[in-house]
Amino acid sequence: MFVQSIHNRIKFILVVVICLFIAIIIRVFYIQVIDYEKLNDLADNLWSRNLPITADRGLILDRNGKVLANNITTVSLVLIPNQIVDKEKVSKDLADILGVSYEDMYKHVSKKTSIERVHPEGRQLSYDIADKIDALGYDGVYLVKESKRYYPYKEVLSHVLGYVGIDNQGLSGIELEYDNYLTGKDGAIKYYSDGKGNRLDKSEVYVEPQNGINVSLTIDLDIQLAVERELDNVVTKYSPEQALILVADPNTGEILAMSSRPNFDSNNYQNYNINTINRNLPIWATYEPGSTFKIITLAASLEEKTINLFEDQYYDGGSIMVDSARIKCWKKGGHGAETFLNVVENSCNPGFVVMGQKLGTERLFNYIKNFGFGKKTGIDLNGESSGILFKYENIGPVEQATMSFGQGISVTPIQQIVGVSAAINGGYLNTPYIVKYLSEPETNQIILENKKNTVRQVISEETSSMVRYALESVVANGTGKNAYIENYRVGGKTGTAQKVSNGVYMQGNYIVSFMGFLPANKPEYIVYVAIDNPKGITQYGGTVSAPIAKNVMNSIINIKGLKQDNTGMIRNEYTWLDTKYMMLPNVEGMSLKDAKKALKGFKIEYSGTGDTVIYQEPNANQYIKETNTVKLMLG
DSSP: OHHHHHHHHHHHHHHHHHHHHHHHHHHHHIIIIISHHHHHHHHHHHHEEEEEEOOOOOOEEOTTSOEEEEEEEEEEEEEOGGGOSOHHHHHHHHHHHHTOOHHHHHHHHTOSSSOEEOTTTTSSBOHHHHHHHHHHOOTTEEEEEEEEEEOTTTTTTHHHHOOBOTTSOBOSHHHHHTHHHHOOBOEEEEEEBOTTOOBOSSOOEEEOOBOOOEEEESOOHHHHHHHHHHHHHHHHHHOOSEEEEEEEOTTTOBEEEEEEESOOOGGGGGGSOHHHHHOOHHHHOOBOOGGGGHHHHHHHHHHTTOOOTTTOEEEEOSEEEETTEEEEOSSTTOOEEEEHHHHHHHTOHHHHHHHHHHHOHHHHHHHHHHTTTTSOOOOSSTTOOOOBOOOGGGOOHHHHHHHHTTOSOBBOHHHHHHHHHHHHTTSEEEOOBOEEEEEOTTTOOEEEEOOOOEEEEOSOHHHHHHHHHHHHHHHHHSTTGGGOOTTSOOEEEEEEEEEEETTEEEEEEEEEEEEEEESSSSOOEEEEEEEESOSSSOOOHHHHHHHHHHHHHHHHHHHHTOOOOOOSOOOOOOOTTSOOEEEOOOOTTSBHHHHHHHTTTSEEEEEESSSBEEEEESOSSSEEETTSEEEEEEO
16 A cells, blocks of 8 residues: 555656656647747847937928938947946046047946947037047947938028928928928947857847938029028118018929028027027018009909099098098108009008908908918918908008008018919919928839919909009009019018007117019019018118019029010119119111111210121110110111
């Protein structure tokens, strides 16, 4: 009985041992075969160390492929503290090279971590400093590639492009708005070490960084540079508090140029105050627009047929009473008897009050909203303002009157250029945009493209044509004459708006502006100029901003090679200060005697023999300065 009991125990123990052995075999098989990849990854993570390699951000380019935001390669300092033998010496030498304190560097060198990035002192080092560190040859001291954002045109387009932080993260402008696309995926050099930091005999692995997506803008760099030059001239000549210029395609909403002053260098944004770098005035600034807003009242009045530009008459005595408020015309004594086309040409405030009254509060207010005022335009940039309109229930007769000529409301420059574009492009309100498309950096394949987005049609094609006619007449015959360009058709409207401080209009302190477009009969370019409190000159939009807009439009003509067209309105009124232009007749084939008669008023030079003009320079049928010389070849 006793022996039987012993045998049973032995059998039980044997069965248990066999079961344990089988379990161990199964477990080993599971670990070695089934769970191998998971455990290998865990071990790999335990042994592996990564030296980071930052990816390049995607490029930002203009509409013609010119690079506006690029990347340059720099290096950064990375430490592996466990591999550093003489921590005191390494700390001292690195501190001397980087110009930091020994104590701060020793904290990095002795930190209990597998990898220590020296931040910010060791980031984006110059090659001179990197060479000095590399020459030390210390174990545990590594220099790794890092990408740094670089803006080759410095201050150009700075508010639109924005800037990035030291970790290449977008902080403003396009860099922020499209950061998810522009940001690449970092790579690394992967090596292996034990828990004490000693290198293991395993091959290093290079994980290649993936660069970000390229962003192509609607901006035309050549037009942008012309705008920047004009703004620099404005600052030099007038010392304004602020200034801005916008150029757009009125038919699509594409922004071709956008800039303001003050501006900044995106490469060194840290050197500027926060208001300068974060306020993109063309989309952020809000102010009373003044007379450029009269274009909206004009368009609404023509659409509703409450006025006839040529037949309806208005007498401007210099002011108009609305309730108990007297609203004055800018011209003392007024303009006298006018057609409503004259009202537009003369920018007559009382005349526009009457226009608003004929429309009535509800229709005027609805048109203002339909032209996009009172809400954001939706442009693909951060920081856009919405402007301020009266609440409808708070609009009385005086508020209605002031709205009619651009006072008592607050708008943004981008709202103005979008609204006026709708008034002249056939009546279509389009969403403005500044990014044309996104593309893969390797294949250039387009992955996302912005296209024209029409929100609504506000006025008819016929009304829009009448608006263009009236605004061309403003430039040829009215307050916008300083924007007139001989041999080209230009339309536009001046603006002079008093600024408000603490609820009171300021004296002698205006925002002067001009909205211009060309060709006037079929607009391709619209230009908006606004200058805040220019010094040393009478503050009128026609005297300050119109010539600047003219310069921008002349640059566009040269850049785009626009053809001459002298079929538009002729400017007949000149002051003694103006350069007078005259139409040059065709005298080829005439006798010299007849040619001299035809060219009376011009200076003439001729060469060759004979009595017949066989060639003339400049070519005929264009306006030239009366001081120019006409050269004739006889034969």
